Amino acid sequence: MNTCRTLLPLAVDENLQFRLDERSAHSSLDLFKKDTGIIYRMLGLDPTQVQDNPERFREWAVVLGDARIDSGRHYWEVTVKKSQEFRVGVAEALMCRDECVGTSSSSWVFGFAQRKWFAMTKGxxxxxxxxxxxxxxxxxxxxxxxxxxxVDTEKPRIIHALNAQFTSPLCPAFGLWDGELxxxxGLEEPEGLK
Structure with a gap:
């Protein structure tokens, strides 16, 4: 059995709406606010106490959104003020669950660590x-x-962009190593970005 494959529902709404997918959440992540927020727990749950699920990230504190995106232009925001180390972006829905977002060719993320921002894909x-x-x-x-x-949500303006050739369905993706996101x-894309 291939544990690196999973399927999620297709996004059909014009303004993408999603929740965090509990089935994919690493054992150190707790979901809250009706599965729209995540909290990092240093010790987390004992992996043997978490339901065994091939969709769950095993090695890294990562969770995916429950929407599958295979076309269109979509916008969402993330409150990051309560974390000092995280990654936000997208990953292929079939991304291997033993990898971390940003380290392979199947994910594209923006991260914050050591008080600095970075873009990351393929490591x-x-x-x-x-x-x-x-x-x-x-x-x-x-x-x-x-x-x-x-995107800088206050201006709004694009701060940095990654270019890629997307060839399979994507999901919103989040990595978290302290605090919460x-x-x-379901948001409209801000004027001025088009």
């Missing part, structure tokens, strides 16, 4: 110049254009 880290750390950031995905962008979906 390659590119510094992102950003003054300070906002309380909330936006993620813009244009599937056909092969664009994933980190809160997702906000």
């Amino acid at each position: 390659k880290v590119v510094p992102v110049t950003l003054v300070g750390k906002p309380d909330r950031v936006g993620i813009l995905l244009d599937y056909e254009a092969g664009l994933l962008a980190l 809160l997702t906000h979906s």
Whole structure:
């Protein structure tokens, strides 16, 4: 049996709405606020006490959103003010659950660690110049254009963009190593980004 494959429902709404998928959540992550937020627990649950599920991330504190995206332009935001180490972006729905988001060719993320922003895919880290750390950031995905962008929600403007050729369905993806993140979906794309 291949434990690196999973299927999630297709996103059908114009403004992408999703919740975090408990089935994919690493044992050190707890979901809250009707599965729109995640909290990192240093010790977490004993992996033997968590329901065995081939969709669950085993090695890394990662969780995916429950929407599967295979077309269109989508926007969501993440409140990041209560974390100092995280990754936000997208991953292929069939991403291997033994990998971390950003380390393989099946995920594209923006991260924050050691008080610095970076973009990451295939394990390659590119510094992102950003003054300070906002309380909330936006993620813009244009599937056909092969664009994933980190958005300043206050201006709004694109801070940094990753270009890729997306060839299979994607899910919102989150890695968390301290504090908490809160997702906000079903949002209109801000004017000025189009």
